[in-house]
Amino acid sequence: METSKQKCSKLKVHPNKSFFRNEHILGGFPEPIYQQLRDHPGELQELAQYLLNAHFPESIHQDILDAIGLNMDVPTTSEATYTTTRRARDPRFRELIMDAYGHQCAICGFQVLLKGRSIALEAAHIQWHQAGGPDIVVNGLCLCPLHHKLFDRGVFTLNDHLRIQISEAASSNSQAFKDWMLVYEGREIRYPKQEKYYPEDAYILWHVEEVFLGELKG
Numbered sequence: 001m002e003t004s005k006q007k008c009s010k011l012k013v014h015p016n017k018s019f020f021r022n023e024h025i026l027g028g029f030p031e032p033i034y035q036q037l038r039d040h041p042g043e044l045q046e047l048a049q050y051l052l053n054a055h056f057p058e059s060i061h062q063d064i065l066d067a068i069g070l071n072m073d074v075p076t077t078s079e080a081t082y083t084t085t086r087r088a089r090d091p092r093f094r095e096l097i098m099d100a101y102g103h104q105c106a107i108c109g110f111q112v113l114l115k116g117r118s119i120a121l122e123a124a125h126i127q128w129h130q131a132g133g134p135d136i137v138v139n140g141l142c143l144c145p146l147h148h149k150l151f152d153r154g155v156f157t158l159n160d161h162l163r164i165q166i167s168e169a170a171s172s173n174s175q176a177f178k179d180w181m182l183v184y185e186g187r188e189i190r191y192p193k194q195e196k197y198y199p200e201d202a203y204i205l206w207h208v209e210e211v212f213l214g215e216l217k218g
C-alpha cells in the first residue's frame with residue numbers, strides 16, 4: 001500500500017493541512033525528547049507556548065490545548081504573545097481594518113459603540129500572521145469575536161466571489177447557530193467601503209486550503 005510520504009513525493013507538492021487531515025497523519029517527539037518533556041513539565045509548557053505563538057492565532061490556542069489534553073494557562077495577548085512571535089505586527093492593522101469595514105462585522109454586521117468607541121470587533125487575518133500573512137487590509141476581515149473564532153477554526157470560509165461557505169463538518173441543533181451562522185451560507189460578505197480593500201484571492205485560497213474544514217463547492 002502506498003504510504004503518505006510516497007503520495008507526497010509523487011504529487012511533488014508541499015502537503016497542506018487538508019492532506020495531513022485526510023491521511024490521518026500523526027506526529028511525535030523522539031523518545032529522549034519525549035522523556036525530557038514528560039519529566040520537566042515547565043519545559044513542556046514553555047515549548048507548548050512557543051509553538052502556539054509561532055504557528056497559531058490566539059483565538060484558537062485554548063482549543064488546541066484542550067484537544068491535546070494539556071492543562072496550562074494561556075497568557076493574554078498583552079502578557080506574552082509578541083515576545084515569541086517571529087514577526088512584529090503592524091500596530092495600525094486593527095485601525096485600518098476597522099476603518100475599511102466601517103466598524104462592523106463583515107459577516108453579521110455587528111456593531112456597538114460604547115461612549116462613541118466601537119468595541120467587540122476584531123481585526124482578523126485571513127492568512128494567519130503566524131503563517132506569514134501580511135498585516136494589510138486585503139489580508140484582513142473585520143469580525144465580531146464569534147465569527148472570528150469560527151473563521152479561525154475553519155467553520156466557514158469565503159469563495160472566490162467573496163460568498164460565505166460553511167463547513168459540512170459543523171453542526172448544531174441550536175437556533176442560535178442557524179441565526180448566527182447558517183443564515184449566512186452563500187451570502188456575500190459585507191464589503192469594505194472601497195473596492196481596493198476587498199480581500200485578495202491569494203489569502204482566501206490559503207484559508208481554504210489550510211484552515212477551512214471542507215471542500216469549496218464549485
Ligand SMILES: [Zn+2]
Nearest residue numbers: 105108144147
Ligand atoms: Zn459577526
